[in-house]
Amino acid sequence: MAIIINGKELAAKVRADVKEEVEELKKRNIHPRLAVIMVGNDSSSAVYVRNKSKACNETGIEFEEFLLEESTTKEQLLNLIEKLNLRKDIHGILLQSPIPKHLDIKEAFDAINYRKDVDGFHPINVGKLAIGEDCFISCTPAGVMKMLAEYQIQTEGKQAVVIGRSNIVGKPLAQCLLNKNATVTICHSKTKDLKEITKRADILVAALGKPKFVTEDMVKEGAVVIDVGINRNEEGKLVGDVDFEEVIKKASYITPVPGGVGPMTIAMLMTNVVKAAKMLEN
Ligand code: NAD
Numbered sequence: 001m002a003i004i005i006n007g008k009e010l011a012a013k014v015r016a017d018v019k020e021e022v023e024e025l026k027k028r029n030i031h032p033r034l035a036v037i038m039v040g041n042d043s044s045s046a047v048y049v050r051n052k053s054k055a056c057n058e059t060g061i062e063f064e065e066f067l068l069e070e071s072t073t074k075e076q077l078l079n080l081i082e083k084l085n086l087r088k089d090i091h092g093i094l095l096q097s098p099i100p101k102h103l104d105i106k107e108a109f110d111a112i113n114y115r116k117d118v119d120g121f122h123p124i125n126v127g128k129l130a131i132g133e134d135c136f137i138s139c140t141p142a143g144v145m146k147m148l149a150e151y152q153i154q155t156e157g158k159q160a161v162v163i164g165r166s167n168i169v170g171k172p173l174a175q176c177l178l179n180k181n182a183t184v185t186i187c188h189s190k191t192k193d194l195k196e197i198t199k200r201a202d203i204l205v206a207a208l209g210k211p212k213f214v215t216e217d218m219v220k221e222g223a224v225v226i227d228v229g230i231n232r233n234e235e236g237k238l239v240g241d242v243d244f245e246e247v248i249k250k251a252s253y254i255t256p257v258p259g260g261v262g263p264m265t266i267a268m269l270m271t272n273v274v275k276a277a278k279m280l281e282n
Contacts, residue, residue: 002225002251005147011263014146015059018270022060025277032277033062034092034118034269035084039077039099040070049096055266061273064090070100077103078111085113091277092118094269115280118272121168129175136272141173143264144205144226145180151253153224156181159200163187163214163241164207169228173205194218206241216246225251228261 022032034056038049049065056063066080077099084093093116099105109117114124120138128135137145148155160182164170170186178184182203187194189208198204198218206214207228219225229241240257248254255261 002248002254003151004248005151005226005253005255005260007143007147007255007260007263008258010147010150011143011267013150014264014267015055015270018059018061018267018274021274025274025281026060028281030277030281031062031089032060032092032273033064033090034094034273035064035066035087035090036094036096037066037068037077037080037084038096039068039072039103042096042098045096045098051266052094052269055270056273059270061270072100072103074103074107077108081108081111085111085116088280090116091280092116092273094119116276118269118276119168120172120272126167126172129172129179132179136275137176137268138168138172139265139268139272140169140207140228140261141176142268142271143261144173144228145176146268147226147255147261147264148203148224153203153253155203158182158202159185160203160205161185161187161198161201162205162207163194163198164205164209164228166207169207170205173207173228177203208241210241211239212241212243214242214247216243216250219247219250221250222252223250224253225255226261227255227257230257230262 053063084090093112095108109121114122117125117136120136125135160177162170162174165186165188174184174186195218199220203224205226209229211231227240227242231239233239238258
């Protein structure tokens with residue numbers, strides 16, 4: 001039976017550490033502040049933004065929300081980003097996706113000052129990650145790496161397989177694992193003989209968004225299995241990309257859904273805001 005990696009508990013510990021750091025910064029008159037922009041009325045986005053605001057509250061990070069109407073123009077959005085880029089009291093800027101279709105999200109992300117890009121989506125941060133320089137790392141991959149480190153799971157020399165190649169999860173996570181000396185394979189929707197590849201993995205990450213896609217026969221005995229997926233099953237219950245009940249019997253470590261990678265993502269966002277505040281104020 002695998003050890004369950006408790007993301008909920010670990011995220012609480014990360015938030016407690018952030019809180020302490022924020023208190024220290026406030027003594028130096030530095031007040032870490034996150035600006036969150038939401039355009040339109042996407043209901044899931046509203047939940048995510050609320051959770052981020054709660055985490056800020058808990059850690060003492062100041063939170064400023066900008067709710068823009070669905071009809072917002074490109075110029076209005078870019079003007080707001082520019083204003084926030086220039087504001088000295090704002091350390092982190094986050095644009096909640098999705099945004100309405102008439103707006104270009106890539107252009108908007110690129111407009112954010114990369115020093116305030118606490119989501120780690122800006123090409124400069126992506127490039128810095130690729131060449132192994134200090135940068136903002138996308139929060140979900142950062143959360144996975146924190147889990148591996150806290151549970152003292154070795155990456156060096158290990159075969160790591162990442163299923164999924166999105167710009168926010170799969171690719172940056174593969175890069176993080178490579179930077180930590182794992183031998184990394186990225187699989188995606190066009191990969192052939194997927195099972196043959198996943199069965200070789202010492203560390204297997206599922207980040208594809210398909211409920212219970214990773215079954216026991218795809219996993220090597222003793223593998224570390226990280227489930228990034230967040231899906232709803234027919235009963236509306238949250239499930240991951242891994243068949244948890246079966247895979248737990250074969251893995252050495254496994255993350256549950258919920259209570260695994262999910263809570264780590266927001267905790268790492270808090271860490272990134274503190275990092276931004278320190279960088280900008282120094
Ligand atoms: P995405 O849809 O952008 O990317 C999915 C990737 O999976 C693609 O690269 C695609 O090639 C690959 N894929 C799809 N079907 C496949 C198949 N049959 N075999 C192999 N590869 C396949 O998704 P994303 O934004 O990377 O998110 C992935 C999952 O992680 C989703 O369930 C999402 O909800 C979840 N997610 C969780 C968090 C968190 O905080 N835990 C954060 C972001 C995303």
